Amino acid sequence: MTNRTASLKLLRTANPVLPPRFLPASVMGTPPTVAMSAANTNSLSAGRYWPAVTAQNNVGPNTAVYGPFTYAGAASPVQQTTYAGCLYFSNVSFGGSTNFGAGANGKKFNHAAIAFYYYGSQFNIAMVGNGIQAKFALKIDDQYVSLTPVSVPTSANFYYYNVTFAAPAWHRVEIIVDQNFLFNGIWTGATDSVMPCAVRGPRVLYVGDSFVEGSGALFPGSAIPQRVFENLGWNNYISSGVGGTGLLATFGTSAKYRDRFATDVLPYAPDVVVLQGSTNDPAGGFTPLQMSNECTAIIEALKSALPNVVPIITSQAAVNGPTGTTNLTWLHRAAVKTATLAAGGFFIDLLERPLPPSYSPLTHVLTSAPGVGVSSFTVSGTVPPAIGATYAFGDATRCLVKSVSGSAAPYTVTIENGGLQTSQSAGGVMTQTGDCPWSGTGRVGATAGDGNSDVLVSNDHVHPAQAGHDMIAQIIAEGIQAVLQAA
Incomplete structure (x- = not known):
């Protein structure tokens, strides 16, 4: 197999040509x-x-x-x-x-x-x-x-x-x-x-915002894209990161992701296109339906121009734990995932890790009606909520359980600092979900001692610190490998 299409098919097998290493960036011993x-x-x-x-x-x-x-x-x-x-x-x-x-x-x-x-x-x-x-x-x-x-x-x-x-x-x-x-x-x-040196891996176009530019990293060469492909052992990629942009967001004269395809993506005939979700989209107030429609348009545009391309869209990253992440962000995540998969693309989730196979998530019913910003409320259930677990309410809002008191229902639940993003009604159900990679409310230079955001989030409380770039890249590299084996 010598052509790029055949090589990509080989990479999709369970034993790819260049297996991913998934090692953090390492320094030579001598x-x-x-x-x-x-x-x-x-x-x-x-x-x-x-x-x-x-x-x-x-x-x-x-x-x-x-x-x-x-x-x-x-x-x-x-x-x-x-x-x-x-x-x-x-x-x-x-x-x-x-x-x-x-x-x-x-x-x-x-x-x-x-x-x-x-x-x-x-x-x-x-x-x-x-x-x-x-x-x-x-x-x-x-x-x-x-x-x-x-x-x-x-x-x-x-x-x-x-x-x-x-x-x-x-x-x-x-x-x-x-x-x-x-x-x-x-x-x-x-x-x-x-x-x-020989070129390693399939040709990939990596499209994103200021996270992809390297804001918060030591320098652009240690940002998410470089770390993603170091983990995969590849170097055949182009990074198109423009601050202030997103799937729909624009900044000044800069264009949203799809409007950059003609200059940044299609001329290079990539095998894989990765579009990293952006915090600029919920900040811009775009609705979940708008996000869904744009994801469909993105996948259709890529497949029309590049029939063999593997299109991947990720969720956006976070700056706080699940409790401090806005409800609109969670709604965007669901809309992007559903639309991307329905259009024949692939989705990598940066906001929620999967639960173990065959695991039955816990559910609890609210016996109180907590409002916005409330960090303690009561729930019923045959067992207490799991401490350290993330739960989702019916409107997609999440919370991270920090402590539980009471020997029997109703249990008093205290959640991660910051309190609820939306009000909830008594009788509503909260269901355990996969963990969010971020926890806490702090950032570098303003640590709160309540989670890993103290080290993952830069001092501007918007962009990832270098440790955050490394973690995001790890998740995306694993996701790309899983996509290629499933594609």
Whole structure:
């Protein structure tokens, strides 16, 4: 099997070509030494130069192999005009006036990866300061030298980062870069070898909002998409993240997801398209019916243009536990799931983990009528509600049970801080559901001590912190693998 369709079918089997690792981003136990030399000083200037810009690699589609380097994560490398020996990376159509990578206004991308195989004991990464802070992270043999990205000086000079090894050997090298990085190439010893890495996995387009851009992460190269595909062992993807957008939400001149298909998705003929649900949609007040209709339109548009595509839509993520998550968010989740599956797409749930197979969820009847914001109420039942479990009311509102008192019904239930999002009537039923990955009401810099949101949510209480990016990516990577085996 050599064509992409056949390869994708093989990936859908129970024994895929590249089985997912589902390992967190890891740091090398004995990393190579990485140190930046002084500006405009190249410790290997008498060696061999492997240029970023050549007749083979100055422009082209995603992840094609040009000269010694393989590019992933961005639509195309583009030759920079001021520094003709440098590349920046172009990706999605933004429609705004922001100038990223010294490229044309209106173009932006989130991050890219430069990959190659290297044999030797020392090489220098060459780059140019772009006037705007650029960052990069280095991976050797699929492990990070450091999870903290390196900040490149902003002055318009050449800079060289020296990478040394204890002894000459073959290594797989990845340089994960952000939108301001200007790549000039590498210098090696005169007899060292460099060759491009093979492309891994099916071609995937990952569409999203500021979460996908990397807001809250250490830098765009450690955001959800990069972590998703590290977990899967793939690198054949493009990330289209535009802040303020969603399935229906727009921001300024930026377009909603479906309206970006013509520029960001269809030209690259992906095998898989992932659309990550957005907090911008409930914030925009869109109704569940509007969300349902848009999901149907998304799946139909993708299948019409790309008959063999695997379309995946996820729920949005959360910033609080189930009690603090708005009722509209839960209604959106249900509408998106139902419409996506009905249209022939696949759904990955970020808000609710599945209950164990054959498990019978507990149900309880309200004996009081708690209002909005109430955090304690009474219920009947043959057994008390399960402490630590999530329950759903008839209107889709959720709550997390923190404690239960009473030796027999009626039981007094105290729920997660924040209280109910909607009022409930006496006689209403609450039913145990799968757990929400988020709990508590806190965030980084303003911890509440009542759940994992203290570490998963960034200080702005909107975007995930780096730990949140990692967790979301883990769920989505597992979901993609399950989808491919079921598709």
